Amino acid sequence: MKKRQKLGLKKSSKNIIGIIGVGYVGLPLAVKFSDHFNTICYDNDKIRVNELIKGYDRNLNFKSNSLSKKKLRFTYDHNILKKCNVFIITLPTPVDKNNLPDLKMVKDATLKISNILKINDFIIFESTFYPGTVDNILIPILEKNSSLKYDRDFHVGYSPERINPGDKKHKLENIKKIVSSNSIIGKKKIKYLYKKIITAGLFEVSSTKAAELSKILENSQRFVNIALVNQISTLCNKMNIQTKEVIDAAASKWNFMKFYPGLVGGHCVAVDPLYLSYIQNSLGLSSSLISVAHKINNGKANEIVETVLKYKKRDSNKIKILILGATFKENCPDFRNSGILKIIKEFNKLKIIPDLHDPYIINKKDKIFFEYKFNQISKLKSSKYNIILVGVGHEMYKKLGINKIKKLSIKKNCKIIDLKSIFSKKRVSYQL
Ligand SMILES: NC(=O)c1ccc[n+]([C@@H]2O[C@H](COP(=O)([O-])OP(=O)(O)OC[C@H]3O[C@@H](n4cnc5c(N)ncnc54)[C@H](O)[C@@H]3O)[C@@H](O)[C@H]2O)c1
Numbered sequence: 001m002k003k004r005q006k007l008g009l010k011k012s013s014k015n016i017i018g019i020i021g022v023g024y025v026g027l028p029l030a031v032k033f034s035d036h037f038n039t040i041c042y043d044n045d046k047i048r049v050n051e052l053i054k055g056y057d058r059n060l061n062f063k064s065n066s067l068s069k070k071k072l073r074f075t076y077d078h079n080i081l082k083k084c085n086v087f088i089i090t091l092p093t094p095v096d097k098n099n100l101p102d103l104k105m106v107k108d109a110t111l112k113i114s115n116i117l118k119i120n121d122f123i124i125f126e127s128t129f130y131p132g133t134v135d136n137i138l139i140p141i142l143e144k145n146s147s148l149k150y151d152r153d154f155h156v157g158y159s160p161e162r163i164n165p166g167d168k169k170h171k172l173e174n175i176k177k178i179v180s181s182n183s184i185i186g187k188k189k190i191k192y193l194y195k196k197i198i199t200a201g202l203f204e205v206s207s208t209k210a211a212e213l214s215k216i217l218e219n220s221q222r223f224v225n226i227a228l229v230n231q232i233s234t235l236c237n238k239m240n241i242q243t244k245e246v247i248d249a250a251a252s253k254w255n256f257m258k259f260y261p262g263l264v265g266g267h268c269v270a271v272d273p274l275y276l277s278y279i280q281n282s283l284g285l286s287s288s289l290i291s292v293a294h295k296i297n298n299g300k301a302n303e304i305v306e307t308v309l310k311y312k313k314r315d316s317n318k319i320k321i322l323i324l325g326a327t328f329k330e331n332c333p334d335f336r337n338s339g340i341l342k343i344i345k346e347f348n349k350l351k352i353i354p355d356l357h358d359p360y361i362i363n364k365k366d367k368i369f370f371e372y373k374f375n376q377i378s379k380l381k382s383s384k385y386n387i388i389l390v391g392v393g394h395e396m397y398k399k400l401g402i403n404k405i406k407k408l409s410i411k412k413n414c415k416i417i418d419l420k421s422i423f424s425k426k427r428v429s430y431q432l
Helices: 026-033 046-053 078-083 104-114 133-146 184-195 208-239 243-250 272-282 288-314 339-349 395-407
Strands: 016-020 038-042 072-075 086-089 122-125 155-158 177-180 202-205 321-324 355-357 387-390 415-418
Touching: 016 026, 016 078, 026 038, 026 086, 038 078, 046 072, 086 104, 104 122, 104 133, 122 133, 122 184, 133 155, 133 208, 155 177, 155 184, 155 208, 177 184, 177 208, 184 202, 202 208, 208 243, 208 272, 208 288, 272 288, 288 339, 288 387, 288 415, 321 339, 387 395, 395 415
Parallel strands: 016 038, 016 086, 038 072, 086 122, 122 155, 177 202, 321 355, 321 387, 387 415
Antiparallel strands: none
8 A cells, every 4th residue: 555545645646635724824825835746725814815816925024826726726715625634734823912812713723624524634733832732733623623533533743834034045945844743653754745745854753732832933033032132232433333234243152142132023933932932831830931022022122112202303493204124024915013113113103104114015005004103205316315224135225225215215314224234334324
């Protein structure tokens, strides 16, 4: 008997993969899997699905030729998923207003899948969870509604995603992928499937809870280290020392890890540490390191606002502020948990409405911008501003160069705040 048959999988041409949630994580997976299997992408956002059907990816990761592949199909009709024997769940896992894990989207979707689950089906979760989510929350949902028995009738795997939006070098296929399952057959199934699409190799983890924890550890490590350099940068600015120079000097030692100060945003590094502190707290353990790091990283936006206000005070009252860039990171259209938007909110509280330029703002009326007041600038005009805050290191600002950015200013005393240190320190007024 062939290996895949023993695993309860079908011939490649007969397996049908269902991807639930076709965003930054789901779409690359779907595009890759559809080289080998029929792949159905289900998303409950009709607008997104219709855009994908027309060949447009608003996340700008794929051109239309990648989306029009023979084995790739997009739908908002959940019934179509009944045909699938493998389900991969790539739904958002944000935090609520109290910074606690919000698993609602994943739980609802898992419940819907449990209603169409069949013998031998395989469910893989890719969303970021705190350890124990798959075992204690999701498998019970699958069992309860389907009346099927986990590890006898169906199997479950977990493979946290490591994709890095806007990164042209590290792509799904060339990033080593963690795979896990609690059952022998689940481990074999997940390896069989992912070996087809990942060229960098797989890293097998013995249980789903260890794999869940490994993912939040990756991002919590970044979060805590960024907090350290954020404090160092406050000290550097107080003592008139260049932070970057200090970091580069320290990094000349072999075992120093380089991190740079900044606003922590996005859907991963800003959120995953809160999943870690949630599980620590719920087990009665200390989460103090994450709490302190969270406070420090969150405080960075206010520190920047205070710097702007200091410059504003020194100048006239008729201050014009321009912000260049508001995505949470460079060269990608993702505004989730953007630190620059937080700064805009602080400005708004002080009745300051800045001009904002970002080539990735397609629709200012998008609900992500509802809480923020700014004038969207699509064409940069010379001689207008007293304070220019370069918030994101988009390629286009690097290409524009500091000389042209300086030309946007009212010549006298214009302050340039370069949050990403993309220009020489000598040419700007402030860097972190
Ligand atoms: N974005 C990243 O770079 C990244 C990297 C690694 C891990 N992750 C993790 O992967 C998961 C997914 O993140 P993402 O960035 O791809 O999210 P996303 O917001 O880009 O995409 C999620 C998609 O799910 C859809 N959706 C929401 N609820 C749904 C439902 N009930 N049924 C069907 N579709 C639904 C949304 O319309 C959206 O298209 C999260 O847990 C995240 O932490 C993200």
